[in-house]
Amino acid sequence: MDLHLVAAQLLNGVALGAILALVALGLTIVFGLLGFVNFAHGAIFTSGAYGGWVVYTKTGSFVLGVATALATAFVLGIVIERLLIRSYYNRPPEDQILVTFGLAIVIVETIRAIFTGQTQTFETPSWGNGVVNVAGIFYPQYRLEVIAVVAVTLLAIYLLIYKTRIGLIVRAGIDDPLVVNLLGINVRRTFMFVFAMGAALAGLAGVFDSPLLAVNPDMGTDVLVQSFVVIVIGGVGSFGGAIVGGLIAGEIISLATAFIPDYSQALLYVAMALVLILRPQGLFGVVGRS
Amino acid sequence: MIRRPWQLAHPRTAFAVMAVFLIIFPTLMSLIGGDVTLASRVLILATFGLGVDLIFGFTGLLSFGQAAFYGTGGFVAGYLMLQHIVPNTLLALAIGTVAAALCGVVIGALSLRQVGVYFAMLTLAFGELFFFLENSPLRAFTGGESGLPGVPRATIPLGFTTIDCTSAVGTYAFIAVIYFLGYLLMRRIIASPFGRILRAILENPERAAASGHDTLRYKLVAFTIAAAYAGMAGGLLGIFQGYMPPDAFGIDQSGEIIVVTVIGGAGTLIGPLVGAFVWIYLQHALQNVAVISGVWKLILGLIFVALITGFRRGIVGGATALLRARRKRPA
Numbered sequence: 001m002d003l004h005l006v007a008a009q010l011l012n013g014v015a016l017g018a019i020l021a022l023v024a025l026g027l028t029i030v031f032g033l034l035g036f037v038n039f040a041h042g043a044i045f046t047s048g049a050y051g052g053w054v055v056y057t058k059t060g061s062f063v064l065g066v067a068t069a070l071a072t073a074f075v076l077g078i079v080i081e082r083l084l085i086r087s088y089y090n091r092p093p094e095d096q097i098l099v100t101f102g103l104a105i106v107i108v109e110t111i112r113a114i115f116t117g118q119t120q121t122f123e124t125p126s127w128g129n130g131v132v133n134v135a136g137i138f139y140p141q142y143r144l145e146v147i148a149v150v151a152v153t154l155l156a157i158y159l160l161i162y163k164t165r166i167g168l169i170v171r172a173g174i175d176d177p178l179v180v181n182l183l184g185i186n187v188r189r190t191f192m193f194v195f196a197m198g199a200a201l202a203g204l205a206g207v208f209d210s211p212l213l214a215v216n217p218d219m220g221t222d223v224l225v226q227s228f229v230v231i232v233i234g235g236v237g238s239f240g241g242a243i244v245g246g247l248i249a250g251e252i253i254s255l256a257t258a259f260i261p262d263y264s265q266a267l268l269y270v271a272m273a274l275v276l277i278l279r280p281q282g283l284f285g286v287v288g289r290s
Numbered sequence: 291m292i293r294r295p296w297q298l299a300h301p302r303t304a305f306a307v308m309a310v311f312l313i314i315f316p317t318l319m320s321l322i323g324g325d326v327t328l329a330s331r332v333l334i335l336a337t338f339g340l341g342v343d344l345i346f347g348f349t350g351l352l353s354f355g356q357a358a359f360y361g362t363g364g365f366v367a368g369y370l371m372l373q374h375i376v377p378n379t380l381l382a383l384a385i386g387t388v389a390a391a392l393c394g395v396v397i398g399a400l401s402l403r404q405v406g407v408y409f410a411m412l413t414l415a416f417g418e419l420f421f422f423l424e425n426s427p428l429r430a431f432t433g434g435e436s437g438l439p440g441v442p443r444a445t446i447p448l449g450f451t452t453i454d455c456t457s458a459v460g461t462y463a464f465i466a467v468i469y470f471l472g473y474l475l476m477r478r479i480i481a482s483p484f485g486r487i488l489r490a491i492l493e494n495p496e497r498a499a500a501s502g503h504d505t506l507r508y509k510l511v512a513f514t515i516a517a518a519y520a521g522m523a524g525g526l527l528g529i530f531q532g533y534m535p536p537d538a539f540g541i542d543q544s545g546e547i548i549v550v551t552v553i554g555g556a557g558t559l560i561g562p563l564v565g566a567f568v569w570i571y572l573q574h575a576l577q578n579v580a581v582i583s584g585v586w587k588l589i590l591g592l593i594f595v596a597l598i599t600g601f602r603r604g605i606v607g608g609a610t611a612l613l614r615a616r617r618k619r620p621a
Binding site for chain 1: 346350352400403404406407408410411412414415416418419422423425426427429541545548549552584585587588590591592594595598599602
C-alpha cells in the first residue's frame with residue numbers, strides 16, 4: 001500500500017471530519033439545550049455557503065464571504081426561532097422534526113428559486129491555493145487552513161460554553177430551564193441565542209466546505225445525514241462526541257474513498273449500525289439521557 | 291365513543307365509496323386537466339403512504355428511511371421481471387414485497403430500540419445506506435445511477451387466458467385494484483386488536499407496556515407491514531414507468547412520502563390518498579403556470595409547514611373536525 005496515499009487520505013479525513021464536527025456540534029448543542037433536532041440544519045449550511053459565495057464572487061474577499069455566511073446563518077436562525085421554532089418547544093419531537101424538515105424544503109427551494117439549481121464553483125481563496133510539504137507529502141494548503149479554522153472555532157465554542165457566564169446559563173438551562181427562569185434569567189433569549197449560534201456554526205461550515213465541494217442548493221442534504229451519523233456515533237448532546245465522531249466519520253469516508261470506493265459512503269452507515277448495536281448511547285453519550 | 295376520522299363511515303359503505311371513487315378517479319382527473327397516468331401516480335404514492343400512515347399516524351413512529359423499502363421492492367420485482375427469472379407480474383411483485391418486508395425486520399430491529407428523534411435519525415441513515423448500496427456495490431443488479439430501464443408492464447396469466455394490463459388504462463386498473471386491496475387490508479389491520487394496541491402505544495407507550503404488551507414487538511410488526519406496503523408500491527412504480535429509477539431509494543423520496551401523508555392527514559387512513567393527490571396534482575398544475583413553475587415545491591413546502599403548525603391531522607383531519615363541529619351545532 002502506498003504510504004503517501006494513506007497519509008494524504010488520513011489528512012483529508014481530518015479536514016472532512018473537521019467540517020462534519022462543526023456541523024454536528026451546532027446540531028448537538030441545540031439538541032442538548034432545547035431537546036430539539038433541527039432537520040433544517042443542512043439547509044442553513046447551504047444558506048451560509050450561498051451567502052458566502054455571493055459576497056466572495058462580488059468582492060473577491062474570502063473574509064467578507066465568511067462574515068456574510070456567518071451573518072446569513074445567524075440571522076436565519078433568529079428569524080426561524082422567533083417565527084416558528086419557539087411555538088414548538090412544548091410539542092412532541094415528531095412535530096419538531098416535521099416542522100424543521102418542512103422549513104428545510106422552504107429554505108432550499110427559496111435558494112433554488114433565487115440562484116437556480118445550477119452547481120456553482122467556489123474558487124479556493126488565493127492564500128489557500130498552494131501546497132505544503134507535510135513530512136514529505138505535498139498537501140493542499142487550503143485543507144490545512146480549514147482544519148486550523150475549525151480547531152480555533154471549536155476552542156472558542158468550548159470556552160464560551162464552559163468558561164463564560166452565558167455558557168453557565170446555557171448549561172444550567174440544559175439541566176433545568178424552569179429553575180433558571182425562576183432565578184430571573186431570560187431563558188427564552190438564551191434559547192434563541194443558542195439556536196442562532198448553532199445555525200451560525202452550520203453556516204461557517206458551509207462556506208468553508210464550498211471550495212472543496214462546489215455550491216448547489218442540495219449540498220446540505222448529505223452533510224445533514226452525515227452529521228446525524230456523527231452524533232449517533234459520538235453520542236447525542238456531547239461536545240467531545242461531536243468532535244471525535246466527526247473525525248471518525250471523516251476518516252472512514254476518506255479512507256474508503258481511496259481504497260474501497262464502492263463502499264465509500266455505505267461503510268459510514270455500517271459503522272453507525274455497529275456503534276448502535278455495541279453501544280447504543282454512542283461513544284460519549286450518557287445512558288438514559290433523552 | 292368519539293369516532294376517529296377513518297371510522298366515520300361504516301366499513302361496507304367506506305369500501306363501496308372507495309371502489310366507486312377508484313373507478314371514476316381517472317375521469318375526475320381528466321376533468322381538471324390531468325389524465326389516467328397522473329391518477330396512477332397518485333395511487334402508487336397512496337399505497338406507499340398507507341404503510342407510513344400505519345407506523346406514523348397510528349403508532350407514532352416517524353421514519354425517514356421508507357425509501358429503502360420502496361426501492362428494495364421496486365428493484366427486486368423489476369430485476370426479476372426484466373431478467374425473465376419471474377415473468378409473472380403478481381409473483382414478482384409479491385417477492386419484491388417480501389424482500390422489502392425482510393429489510394423492514396432488520397432495520398426495524400436495529401432502529402426501534404430508539405424513540406423519537408433518535409429513531410428518525412437512524413431510519414434516515416439506514417435509508418441513505420440503501421441508497422449508496424444500490425448506487426455502487428450492487429450496481430451489477432441495479433444498474434447503479436442508470437437504474438433499470440425496460441421493466442415490463444403488468445400481465446396476469448390465468449391459465450386459459452391472460453389479462454393484459456399493458457395500456458395506460460390497464461396499468462391504472464391494475465394499480466387501483468392493488469391499492470383497493472391494500473386499503474381494505476389496512477382498514478382491517480387498524481380495526482383489529484393488533485391495531486388497537488398500536489394506538490395504545492401511540493397514546494401512551496408506557497401504559498401500553500405496563501399493560502403487559504411487548505410494545506417493541508408490536509412496533510416491529512407494524513414497521514414490517516409498512517415496509518411491505520412500501521415494497522409493493524415500489525414494484526408498482528417500476529411497472530407503471532417501465533423503468534426503475536435509483537431515485538426511488540433517495541432521501542427525497544423518504545421525505546416526500548412523509549409530506550404526502552402529513553398533508554393529507556396522518557392517522558386518517560385516506561390521508562395518504564388525499565395528500566398524494568394534492569402533491570402530484572399541484573406539482574402538475576403549478577408546473578404549467580409560467581411564473582411559478584419553478585417554485586411548486588416551495589409552495590408545497592409552505593403548505594406543509596402551515597399544516598403542521600395549524601392542523602396536526604392534515605387536510606382530512608381538518609375537514610372532519612369542521613364536519614363534526616357543524617353537526618354538533620343545533621339546526
